[in-house]
Amino acid sequence: MNCSCGFNFALHRANDGELESYAVVSDKKYQKFLKREMKVLKAPQDDPEKRFRLIFKSSRLIGSLQRCPDCSRYCLHLPGQEETIILARDS
Numbered sequence: 001m002n003c004s005c006g007f008n009f010a011l012h013r014a015n016d017g018e019l020e021s022y023a024v025v026s027d028k029k030y031q032k033f034l035k036r037e038m039k040v041l042k043a044p045q046d047d048p049e050k051r052f053r054l055i056f057k058s059s060r061l062i063g064s065l066q067r068c069p070d071c072s073r074y075c076l077h078l079p080g081q082e083e084t085i086i087l088a089r090d091s
Helices: 009-014 028-044 048-059
Strands: 020-024 062-069 074-079 083-086
Touching: 028 048
Parallel strands: none
Antiparallel strands: 020 062, 062 074, 074 083
């Protein structure tokens, strides 16, 4: 994911950089997300493949909100969408 200023979040993380980042879950799908997370917590510890599948399924409901360290804009990535929404303060 890139900010409109050109900052590359993935490259920054790959170089051990820290970001201000938040998980985003839709109100509409929040209960579904919690049920899936509970299944992850209840999954047997000795079956990593099953746990991985459950985590993957749950993670599909999570988006992210990240603050660009270069320009301070917030970049919103909603689950299931390719496009990143750039949030900037009005001057």
